[in-house]
Structures are given as structure tokens and as C-alpha cells.
Amino acid sequence: MRRVMTQSEMIRWSNPETILVATNLLEEDTFMNHAIDQARPGRARVLLVHLIPGSTSMTETNCEIPVLPPSSVIRSAKARLDDIARDFMREGIECDPIVLTGLAEEEIPRLVNSRSVDRVIIADRNASGVARLIAGSVVDELIATLEVPVCVIGRQVIPKRACGTPFERILMATSIHRESSLLANFANTLAEFNHSHLTLLHVLENADTSSRESKLARDTAREMLYALLPDEAMRRRQPFLLISEGDPATAILNEARSMSVDLVILGSPRPSMVSQLTGPSVAHRVIAESHCPVMHLRLHSPNANEQILELTGAETMPAYY
Numbered sequence: 001m002r003r004v005m006t007q008s009e010m011i012r013w014s015n016p017e018t019i020l021v022a023t024n025l026l027e028e029d030t031f032m033n034h035a036i037d038q039a040r041p042g043r044a045r046v047l048l049v050h051l052i053p054g055s056t057s058m059t060e061t062n063c064e065i066p067v068l069p070p071s072s073v074i075r076s077a078k079a080r081l082d083d084i085a086r087d088f089m090r091e092g093i094e095c096d097p098i099v100l101t102g103l104a105e106e107e108i109p110r111l112v113n114s115r116s117v118d119r120v121i122i123a124d125r126n127a128s129g130v131a132r133l134i135a136g137s138v139v140d141e142l143i144a145t146l147e148v149p150v151c152v153i154g155r156q157v158i159p160k161r162a163c164g165t166p167f168e169r170i171l172m173a174t175s176i177h178r179e180s181s182l183l184a185n186f187a188n189t190l191a192e193f194n195h196s197h198l199t200l201l202h203v204l205e206n207a208d209t210s211s212r213e214s215k216l217a218r219d220t221a222r223e224m225l226y227a228l229l230p231d232e233a234m235r236r237r238q239p240f241l242l243i244s245e246g247d248p249a250t251a252i253l254n255e256a257r258s259m260s261v262d263l264v265i266l267g268s269p270r271p272s273m274v275s276q277l278t279g280p281s282v283a284h285r286v287i288a289e290s291h292c293p294v295m296h297l298r299l300h301s302p303n304a305n306e307q308i309l310e311l312t313g314a315e316t317m318p319a320y321y
Helices: 007-014 029-039 071-090 104-115 129-135 140-146 181-194 211-228 231-235 248-258 271-276 282-289 304-312
Strands: 018-022 046-051 055-058 064-067 095-101 117-121 150-151 169-173 197-204 242-246 265-266 294-298
Touching: 007 181, 007 242, 018 029, 018 104, 029 046, 029 071, 029 117, 029 150, 029 265, 046 071, 046 104, 071 095, 095 104, 104 140, 117 140, 117 197, 140 282, 140 294, 169 181, 169 248, 181 197, 181 211, 181 265, 181 294, 197 211, 211 242, 242 248, 265 282, 282 304
Parallel strands: 018 046, 018 117, 046 095, 117 150, 169 197, 169 265, 197 242, 265 294
Antiparallel strands: 055 064, 150 294
């Protein structure tokens, strides 16, 4: 069953009271500076979380039992977290350093639910290509399962520039699917809270079309983007509507850089069986190459029947990004 997001959730996610910042304690200052800038406007409480992977051993009865890491490892991690937490507190931000053991894709969702977290910030430090296929990605797991927005600070993200808001310019990219109005509502609410300039982007993958057909497609796409906006957006600072053509990931990255945006917003359902088998998605590429943070919002998960239809070609599923 598809979950419907409420307006109160949109407001909480745009002006979070609690932000979970997941760290491996190896990120550069850029990561923490972006996290501080996101927590500062609403004085959100930060849960600074470090996960120490657990291990298991086999008993004589072939049962696995968890093996806890040495206490010295936990103490060292806690001391480092305390140092980082002081950087947040010097900015007037309450920060709770938390050391957990286990798998991030299991422990972080549990903490998000138990502490009513409104946003998760994490660095994308995972491998790509074959290494990603073998080892998987914590970022992939979190953006596929968490109900709250996940803001990913990729390897190419540049240091935060000085401005009055963490998101002065926001770019929301959408393939205009059936859940795009929810994504546009969230992007508009976030932009209003931050007094941001919001741009809605749709990329046409037209190939070998005439100029007349291209103009018709662009006009139609612009009307569809306009229809996504909530009525209140028309009465305030109206977002800019942008239509581009070509490869979606390349177009999103090019537009983000040309406009010097501070945040890219993407939304998609849980990756389907097909998308997991056919290589990196648009979201993967944008996260990996973006010069600014990428905030991802999971909209809904296709059910088993939808995935079967996609595999058999009985129904064409929309391209999500």
C-alpha cells in the first residue's frame, strides 16, 4: 500500500527538530561543516552516530553469536565523537554523540524511528562499479528504506560557501511521474523555510526528433512541471521551471553546476529488480559527481506485481530520478 505524506511531515522535514549525522570518523571537514549548516537555522538537535561493525562466531552447535568489539575501540570512537560534538555545541547546536555496534542499514533505521529523526545526513564513501555490486552500499540501503529525507554529501562536494542559509539555491529534478507532486511539495516547503530560489528541472531524452516535435515536448513538459506546484507557491516566490534535453544525470549535474546550486533534490521509489541489475541509476551518478549535497526522498515502493510487469515488459514503468 502506498504511504501518503502529510503536510506536517513536509514541514518537519523542511525545518527538522532532530537530524541524525552518520559518520565513520574519517570524513573531511567539508562533511561536518555542511551538517552544522543544516542544523543551525532551526537549531535542530543532532544525533552524531558512529557504527562499529559487529562480528559473529560459531558455537559447537553451529549457532552464530555476536562478538562485541574491544572496549578500547568503543572508548576511542566515543572520544573522537565527543571532540566533533563540541564543534556543533560551539555553534549553539545540541549534539548527542552515540556509538553503536552492528550494521548501519539496520541500526540507523531503528534509531531514526526510536528518536523521531526528521533528516539523515551521511557521506557517500562507498565504491562504485564492481565493488559496489559485491559489497553493496549503505547509502543505497538508507535512501531505499528510510521514510525521512536522506542528505548525501558525496566525494565531489565542495566546501560550504558563506551565505545566510544552507540552501540559497535549490534544484529539484524529476521525471514527472505519478509521485512528482509530493516531491515538488517538499521542495517548495524546504525552499520557503530557507528563503531559497527553487528551480524545477525535467530532462527530455528526445533523440532524432524534429524541432517542431522538440518544441511540443518542451511545452508539454513545462505545463506538467507547472501543474506539480502547490497553489501557495503561485502566491509567493514562484519557482523557475527548466526543461533540458539529453542524458538525465549529465543534464542534472550540468545545470546544478551552472547555477551554483546548494542542494539537489531527487525522489524515487525503492530500486526495482530491473534497476538493480542494469547498473548505476541517475541518483547514483548525481550523488557520486555532484559538487553540492543531494537530498533524496523515497516516495513509495513498487509492489511485487509492478516488478513482475517491469521484468516481463507487460507495462512500461516510468524512469525515476
